[in-house]
Amino acid sequence: MPSAPPPEPSALSPQPLYACLYRPPSSDAAAVGTATLLAIAQEFSPRYERQRDDLVTVDVSGLTRLLGPAQTIGEELRREAVARGVRAHVAVAGTQTAAALIALARPGLTVIARGEEASALAPLPLGLLEKYEVRSQKSEEEALRTSDFVLRTSKKWGLRTLGDLASLPTADLVARFGRPARAWQAMARGEDRWPLVPMLEEERFEASLDLEWPISDLEPLSFVLTRLLEPLSTRLERRDRGVAVLHVLLRLVTRDTTARRLELPTPMRDVRALRTLALLDLEAHPAEAAIDRVTIVIDPTPGRVVQHTLYTRAQPTPEQLSTLLARLGALMGQDRFGVPVAVDTDRPGAFAMAPFATDHNDQRSRLRAEGASASLAEARGRCRAEAGTRGTRGEISLEDSAGSARSALNVVSALRRCRQPVPARVAVADGRPVRVTTDRRGFTGGAVTHCAGPWRTSGEWWTERKLEVRSQKLEVKGQSSLQTSNFKLQTSGAEGAGPWDRDEWDVSLSDGAVYRVFRDRDADRWFIDAIVD
């Protein structure tokens, strides 16, 4: 039994058909706004695009089954326009460009049969291209060049109509005017260079749930949040949107409303990440009573487009980092993590903190990765070179490693800062420290074997804090309180602002440790500021 022939492609998907509505300038143009044209288009199809304030294109491809042939569709459009008080030009054609140009040129209703777009456009004046300034001319400069071409060059060349331009050899045209000439000729032939981009209404992303039984714990709330966020995330995905701000509105049994607002560092729509962030925020700011209604409102933003690469290492996603930072904030406190920032000051150990960025997929990291693979190859090559000479236990000569460190690598002697300097007792002979001891557990102290210094630093002596502190010191009774008040001024870091005046020494002790100690010249006291490690 012979099988049925496969259906024609045209039977499966309707042939493209576009209608264009053009509102010519008139005295009532101000009264009839673009919204009216859009409302007419909306009556016929959800796929419509506003080309200009007075020009709207509608995709009417599927309406032939519903309304009839193109002529009927055009008549219906025109009737609807008249009913709304709009005197509009209506054109129906197989391409957007042809429909738009015809609508611009001819009043009333014009229907162009499929495949006859070029012949229908041919008698139209070339100046029509100047009126049809759509998005194909992306820049103003290009639009001006189009005008210039149409108005001046066409006269010189003897071109009068779109047909004249369409019949010119494309290669020669492009050779004289560049790539834009190809676009002009395509328009003159009624060909579409861009697909129709349907307009979308602003969508509100909001969901709420009334609870039969009020809840007061976070655990049941997490299920509610998931239930609300999942459909919202799906809708966001369909619209290619991410969450910029997440509003959590909790109506309490006391009829009060608790509102939390989470500004996300990067657009995201992952339900688990959003739920975790909301829960962590609510954990830090709990509701005062049980909750009987939960509402989620999302401020959307265009979705994030990420181009991954094969040549760089995967970084934590912004969702992962946002969740991590929220968890760290709940655990450590918001001021205990971030990016360290070197501060432009002479204050020893000064620094500041900045928020840690959540999006690190930048071009710079790719460039770095290329350089890093070169350094790995270098290390591996050296490894191979030494593999033949070393045994199971070997030692690189001091000169080799020290030379490489100094010349190429410059390994810096690092410090470990005592964020609050450790009070020390320092014996001085001939103006140099000879013994350092402390009462602090872990700092044994001992005789000084080597020392370097002193390096005198001072700053911000012009500020008022110094006088305040001196008076404060006089008022404080007891040694420990005196030290505490003094620490805050001498503490390294941006938090300890105020004047400082001290002599610094680098000392190595008999226990093998190297410290940076200083004498506070105001208080005439010694402290351990840092450990060289």
Place this chain on the structure above:
Amino acid sequence: MALARADLESLLRARQLDRTLTTALPQIDPRDEHALAPCGISALDARLGGGFPRGQLSELVGPRSSGRTSLLLQMMAAATARGELVALVDALDMFDVESAAAAGVDLERLLWIRGHLVTNQGLCRELNQRAIEQAMRAFTLVLQAGNFGLVVFDVAEAPADAVRRLPFTTWLRLQRMVEGSQTACLLVGGEPMARSSAGLTLKFGSRNLETGMRFHGLLFDGLEVQTRIVRARAREQEEACVALSTSA
């Protein structure tokens, strides 16, 4: 007997318990550049076979002023230069930003988590122990987030007994968390802490009291540092020494 042991090991492997009960860590393929994190010091990288292994706990241990922090900053600089993100859990809040900047660490790619250190504990002696445990929880969170190139847990100046009081299973759990990931995990302390969970341990020690530190007149010039590489759990027991030099 040998057969019985092989059977037991295969059973453990089938249940993915082999790494916790035996000393075998997954072997590092030296040709896989994503399996190693070079520290940026070519002499040391050569000794390490290309760098520190990723997916394992490594340790930098040694006494005060032995050069641990200098090497740590060098590793962080190398990691950020590769475009990786680095997390530093600074349990006692002793990180020096100037030193890091001088070492070439890209600070924008460094997540610095500062522990709560209490200088005067008063009657509450457990505060700093709690600070270390809190830092350990932060360290776990960072490892769970994943995809950091280098994650450091720094308790170098913490009392040894405070670190020892962390449950032993902590290190096993961390090893399981980091295993198979692209993260180089580094513990910095006064003495080895992860014990059998550690993959690679670098033991630091100053060479000599007289020659281990360089002083030139009024200037402190740097440290002469000797490191010993110990691969505790590797299939091939290896121990090697590398001499390094730092400059102030």
